[in-house]
Amino acid sequence: MNIDLHPEVLPLSNTVSYYRPFNLAKEKGFNQKRERIWGDMLFGRKKKNVPQEVLVAAPLLGKVIAIEEVEDEAFSSKAMGEGIAIIPSEGKVIAPFDGTVAHIIEKSKHALVLEHKSGIQILIHVGMNTVSLKGEGFIAHVNTGEKMKKGQLLLEFDIDHIQEAGYSVVTPVIVPAGQDLVKRVVTFQGDGNDTRIDQDLLRVLL
Numbered sequence: 563m564n565i566d567l568h569p570e571v572l573p574l575s576n577t578v579s580y581y582r583p584f585n586l587a588k589e590k591g592f593n594q595k596r597e598r599i600w601g602d603m604l605f606g607r608k609k610k611n612v613p614q615e616v617l618v619a620a621p622l623l624g625k626v627i628a629i630e631e632v633e634d635e636a637f638s639s640k641a642m643g644e645g646i647a648i649i650p651s652e653g654k655v656i657a658p659f660d661g662t663v664a665h666i667i668e669k670s671k672h673a674l675v676l677e678h679k680s681g682i683q684i685l686i687h688v689g690m691n692t693v694s695l696k697g698e699g700f701i702a703h704v705n706t707g708e709k710m711k712k713g714q715l716l717l718e719f720d721i722d723h724i725q726e727a728g729y730s731v732v733t734p735v736i737v738p739a740g741q742d743l744v745k746r747v748v749t750f751q752g753d754g755n756d757t758r759i760d761q762d763l764l765r766v767l768l
Contacts, residue, residue, distance in 0.1 A: 616682050618764040619658040619712065620757035622733060624650040629734060634690055637734045643685070644747035645736030645764060648757060655686055655717040656759050657710040658735075664706070666717075667693070671700035674716060675738075682766055685738050688719050690730040699723035713759065735763060743768050 627647050632638045637647070655674065664677040672692040677683045688700070699720035704710060724731050737747045748765040757763065 613680055614768055616659070616678050616680055616766040616768065617762045618684060618735070618737075618766065619656075620648070620759055620761055620763040621656050621658045621686055621716075621735060622648045622650045622654065623652045623757055623759065624648040624733075626755045626757060626763075627732070629736065632690075632732055632734055633730065634734075637687075637736065641739070642734075643736040643738040643740075645684075645734060646749050647732050647734045650688075650719075650721060650731055650733055651756075653719040653721045654715060655688065655719075657712050657714040657716055658684070658763070659712050661710055663704045663708045663710055663716070666702055666704065666706050668706070669697055670695065671697050671702045671717065672719075676710070676716075680743065680768065682741060682743060682768070683738065684764075685734070685736050687734045687736075688717070688731070689724055690732060692724060692729050695724065695727060695729070699727075737764065737766055 625648065627649060629640065629645050629647050630638050632647050636642050657676065659676075659678050661679055662677045663674060664683055665675040667673045670693045672689060672695070673685065673687045675683050675685050701718040702716070703718070704714075704716050710716065719731075721731050737744055744766055746767040748767065750762050750765065
């Protein structure tokens with residue numbers, strides 16, 4: 563299925579262009595051939611001695627909705643990957659596990675790729691089309707490549723500012739497609755439930 567890369571998906575395409583020159587990408591064995599899709603480029607690594615599953619805690623407080631309900635087809639069709647979405651009640655993104663900030667979109671700060679020690683990565687994408695705000699209303703507390711601890715504050719965002727600018731704050735939390743280690747993604751939270759930071763949101767079976 564071909565999906566038109568409208569503005570909301572462009573930041574993810576930009577992520578690829580940001581990653582290409584990084585030494586981090588080369589050191590960890592990313593396949594950087596231009597003909598590969600961005601998901602393979604970012605998430606196609608293989609590692610030894612991985613656990614059988616990775617638990618992903620809720621990175622935001624708010625109300626859970628099914629990923630199929632997200633207004634952006636790139637997410638709702640699961641073309642980007644499996645996961646869930648949250649309507650945030652508080653403008654904070656918290657580390658859902660110990661690991662590394664694999665990437666943060668520096669200019670807009672609206673999206674983060676987080677890496678677990680197993681090599682599995684997740685994408686947290688704050689809002690829809692929020693790349694257009696060019697970072698207004700966002701404060702990043704980490705940089706690309708930094709280590710993180712579960713429960714650490716990674717990003718703050720102004721819900722009122724984003725909504726007043728006419729953008730949705732619905733935040734997909736997904737396990738992007740193209741990761742060889744991932745066999746299945748299971749959601750713990752049902753549609754309409756409220757999240758807690760100490761509560762698991764996703765289980766990634768390896």
